[in-house]
Amino acid sequence: MSFFKRFFNREKEADLDKGLEKTKEGFFSKISRAVVGKTKVDEAVLDELENGLIASDVGLDTTVKIIKRIEDRVARDKYLNTNELDFILRDEIVQMLAENNVEESFDFDIPDVGKPYVMLVVGVNGVGKTTTIGKLAYQFKKKGYSVVIGAGDTFRAAAVDQLQIWAERVGCAFFSKGMKADPAAVAFEAVQYGVKNKCDVVIIDTAGRLHNKVGLMNELGKIRRSANKSLFTAPHDVLLVLDASTGQNAIEQCKQFTEVTDVSCLALTKLDGTAKGGVAIGISDQFKIPIKYIGVGEAIDKLQIFNKTAFVESLFKKR
């Protein structure tokens, strides 16, 4: 059942297609420019392809890796028709994503970890943590789970209000100690609240912070530890939210946040607006952390499970 749902949910697919339109255009115009008037894949074609990948924020190292793989293939098969390039490129990228995104979930299910399932949401400023939490809570709620969100961003002006509005929209429980409260205490008590009220899911928001601010990063470590003190299996997931329009700095963000909080999954936001998505490939290549969710629009239901096959298909689908 879920298998069919996964492949035949037209509406969902349309969303993703629409969201990635820009990415696709960028990719395709570049690839077609690369192969125009050529019959076989040569150095010039590869150079163009290289530029195309870089321009999509795939990142140098990963781009070099992809090109190298194609080069090897050309060397092995002696002759590679430009018509095949599209297919091969897709194949290589899927493989690259497959190497790291081992476990794939297909729906907004919570893992079997006992109640409540605790998720800590982290990221730099302005990537869309609060919005993602709102959308996530909506999806979990829709699946019939009882959700509480904890207002751990006690620093940025009106952050608590913003999250509260989301909680009201979703119709889920909201735990807050107000502005300027100790975020670690919020995390501790939000988990307690979840346990006491037998919630299925506890999602804890945190203030955005740049990953090179040592003090703030340590604070994040403390938030994580205090959630853990509250419930010894928590947090079950640490979700790092990344802005899809971020360039190579996303890699560094991934690295630093993982160091202090053991990031276990990623959400890629704002995929609807920009010629990006390439950063997903770069990150998948360099980290063992799966991309779990993607944000493809501002509406409350515009959060999707990341499906690498669908993602790459959508990236390469011809119109």
Add this chain to the structure above:
Amino acid sequence: MFDSLNKRLEDAFKILRGDNKLTELNIAQAIKDIRRALVEADVNYAIAKSFTDRVKDKALGTENVLKAIKPGELMVKIVMDELVELMGGQSVGINTKGSPAVILIAGLQGSGKTTFTGKLAHFLKNKKAQRPLVVACDVYRPAAIDQLTVLAEQVGVPIYKEIDNKNPVQIALNAISKAKELRCDVVIIDTAGRLAVDEDMMNEITRIKTAIMPSETLFVVDAMTGQDAVNTAKAFNDRLNFDGAVLTKLDGDTRGGAALSIKYTVGKPIKFVSMGEKLDTLDVFYPERMAQRILGMGDIISLVERAQEQFDEAEAKRIEKKIKKNKFDFNDFIGQMEQIKKMGDIKSLMNMIPGMSKMMKGVDIDNSAFTKVECIIQSMTPQERQNPDLMNLSRKKRIAKGCGRSLEDVNQFIKQFEDMRKLMHQLSTGKFPGMANKGGFRR
């Protein structure tokens, strides 16, 4: 700030240091590395390419003009000059004329518009002695108005908001009349974040602009933005013809290539840089300063001049020969150290060497660092000094005893010396890994 970019550029220049003049051949790798460095710093790849092409032309064209300085340093100078030019010659202020002056803030979601609005109000109030009114025109994001309200309160400026009005054009217009009433001389209008591809939202901001005719339109952009900065800046510029850009979150470790891309693409100046969460962390953008910071070069030219006065040409030749034969020994090392000491205080010297400031970060270096090394070398026999390969455990133990240092210290120094010797040899003979590649970034 741009540390990572510095590092790459320095690597690129390192290769050049052994050469005598710039040729198509010996700058090929440096050019490639510079391009790579820029792309890794999120500079748009097309811009990086045209930039390096320009640098290359200049480098080859000017080879005889500045004979005095070494080719590597000449290259640095060229890159630096080009970078300053690319960033825009001088800093450009904002236009706050008009009664009231109206400043429109636009940008993507999460770029930091609202925070910037607060900071700009703080800046105008405290540094320019103006009376700003901030206006909450973000009618979409939950609690955006509350956020600006809190900020306005912190700065101590009035805010104009209409909680139930969903028409930002109207709110903006009403705010301007309100400003006149309140005798505010500048109105800062915060707008909702929007994607450049969102036709409706882009039409909305265009309507706001047409209605209020701002004296200044600022495009706020996250310094961490990737290759897409070019497209976004272009899309916003096509609609708004903005007057300047604001780079936010520059206190992160991003390489900030977006700054170059935007300037290059739309030709509009970057007017402010925002680097922190506190209200007073807004700075006017100085292109020259920024370019210098990108390169982190220090005052390399003057160092070269001083070095040339001090260094004996013949001595340098002799050393070079020895390096080529891999015969550089402890005597030469101590001789070089004496030369360096002659040039003055070691700390200020270090700061003038590109890369040193970074390597020495957090290390309190003074002339006594030399004393330790001198002690070790002076505890060696003349034979050992001439022939570093003689070194073995029992000799090291004796040296350690002789100079009153631990065996570890001695080991560490000898290891460093060997590494240095190896590197110098490689550089001088041109046997440097990856030198022969051309085309693309692949190795």
